[in-house]
Amino acid sequence: MNASLALEQTASAHAGKTAYTFLNTSATYGELNETVTRFAAGLQSLGLQKGDHIALLLGNSPHFIIALYGAMRAGVTVIPVNPVYTLNEISYILQNGDVKAVVMLDLLLPATENMHESLPSVEHYIVCESGDERAAGTTASSFTIYSKLKAFSELIANRDILQCPDIHEEDTAVILYTSGTTGQPKGAMLTHKNIYSNARDVADYLSITEKDTVITVLPMFHVFCLTVVLNAPIVSGAEMIILPAFSPKEVFKAAIEKKATIFAGVPTMYNFLFQFPDSNPADFSSIRLCISGGASMPVSLLEQFEKKFNVQISEGYGLSEASPVTAFNPLDRPRKAGSIGCSISNVENKIVNELGEEVIPGQVGELIVRGPNVMKGYYKMPEETGAAIRDGWLYTGDLARQDDEGYLYIVDRKKDLVIVGGYNVYPREVEEVLYEHDDIVEAAVLGAPDPDYGEAVLAFVVQKGNSLTEEEVLNYCRERLVSYKVPRSVEFLLELPKNTTGKILRRSLKDQIVKK
Structure with missing residues (x-):
């Protein structure tokens, strides 16, 4: 098939x-x-x-x-x-x-x-x-x-x-060029088996049927849209409402007029929908399921959005090399805020240490994936393929932990880890604290070289007005974080740099640091 x-x-x-x-x-x-x-x-x-x-x-x-x-x-x-x-x-x-x-x-x-x-x-x-x-x-x-x-x-x-x-099922159907953080993009070769199996398994896990009407506003060239709100609906016979570009007004209009049942977006989209001045619970009254992926959603935003619109957001996880979905919060069991959920049908997720050994629940390690959705390799890059896929497992480069019930939590990107004086600081942990501030709309945290501690934590913040000061934000963090996790400085921006899918471009922020 x-x-x-x-x-x-x-x-x-x-x-x-x-x-x-x-x-x-x-x-x-x-x-x-x-x-x-x-x-x-x-x-x-x-x-x-x-x-x-x-x-x-x-x-x-x-x-x-x-x-x-x-x-x-x-x-x-x-x-x-x-x-x-x-x-x-x-x-x-x-x-x-x-x-x-x-x-x-x-x-x-x-x-x-x-x-x-x-x-x-x-x-x-x-x-x-x-x-x-x-x-x-x-x-x-x-x-x-x-x-x-x-x-x-x-x-x-x-x-x-x-x-x-x-x-044949092992023939290459799609090549997705990953944005990558260093060097040129790599082309992830996805087979017909990869593409079909992930669409089928996502549709099965999220109970997408011919009765659903799906808002397709994520960019179609991106693998999140490709599988979750394009291929999965087609496999299921669902109707797609295609929007040419993201606009909170048009999303709400489509949801109301077409009685949409499923919306999928990245956290930035949810933030814009939540902040939209004329929005109200009736706008999403027909929606049975909201899906979030592409980046980690701040828990405070998730909880506020669900409360305002009376919907449940199922956060999941994926990457281009896995077609992309490997995990979602289940619909038949409690959703856990901050978690990417559990392994979807036919896909295995495992957390391992640097030796490739599985770690115990609660311990942080690298998330690795195995299943019919894992790519067959990078186009014309055998060495990179060998480094990414070992013994049939795809090494994601993401740090994660798993609780006793099998729910997975992304701690951070392995390469985004900030080490301050020998202590590990996960940017997402600091970002979660910043997002809880009533006057902060968006936040991004990353590390920069420090002569005394090796690295220091820096924060980039978008605020609602212009009343916040750097010292106020730092004091807010000091009350909630151990000292080595508190940002050394806070820079206020009118907006955070993002790609076309709404994902924050950390590399652009790092470039700003280098120029300074």
Whole structure:
């Protein structure tokens, strides 16, 4: 079984059911499946074969779903790319990923023109109309890559018969380039088995069915969205409400008008929803489940959000190399605030010491993962693959602990650990304290070199107004933390730097420290 076949099965069982709504358009599962097949045949008409690589430079739209599933149906490996990356970032991924075709928005034509000479392996640029006024005056024939351009609409109008390739579960379906903290991004190769099994197991664990309506606002190029609010709903026959971008107003509007039952987001999204001035419990009255991932959610925010909107947030955990989900708070047992829950179906999580030995409950160690969702390796990086996967276990680089009931807690990223005078300081612990302050909206903590103690704790804070002083925040921390965990300094920012998924960019904050 693979995701493309799962779509066929869903279309067979629920042909007339709405698969998605997007702005003023919608499609049934029967229509979606037919369009996917046409796109797959269209790729074959361009000469793409099983094993070739295609990149998706797209935002949230039906184009993304059709291209993703169409490519997989044709046996073509998909590389989703953040469309707002810089030219250097995009060019690196397309080169390193040996991309033969690119599906992109018309808005990106000028940028593509500027970098196409460095991409000799790209033979086709499949262009989607964005409807954006900025692209209205773009004349395709004016570009030197004109001969390589093909309209997306032409491919989905294709009437050729698809020559179905023999797809094996260990064939690479998707390559996800991880942002990484050092060096260039690494391409995590996810097989058809990885992609399908994780979607199936997430849907099973969270009881997603054809009766659900899911708000799909997380970026589709990100693995969190890809599995939890795109593939899992398709496997289950649920309806997706696709939003092109995150907006608290539009999320609440969609939830009310479509009677949505599931919302998934990163902690930053929940923070914006909570802070939205016109929000009230009725906005999420139809929601049966809120899902959080991508980063640790501050316990104070989780509890305040649940109280305000009368919903339960199931926090989970995942990483690109695991397709991504390995754990979620269960729905049939108590949810534990601050925990990422328990292992999902068919996936094992274990906490080990530096020797790879499992530690006792309560003890901190590195979280390692095993299951059908674990990648087969990094593309063209055998050494990095060997370091990440040992004896069938994926070493996540995250520090965690487990309680007596099997619930897992992420303590921090192994690389983010701050050591002050020989004492371990986990940034998340300090951040939790800062988030409990009534006047602090966001906080991020990291370490910086210190001549006396090796490292010192620094805090970056976003406040509601401008009344807080550094000394007030430090005194607040001194009352709640042992001295070596108290930040040496506090810097106030208008906002914390984030990537397109809303995850705080610690590297950008570290760069600010270095410049100082």
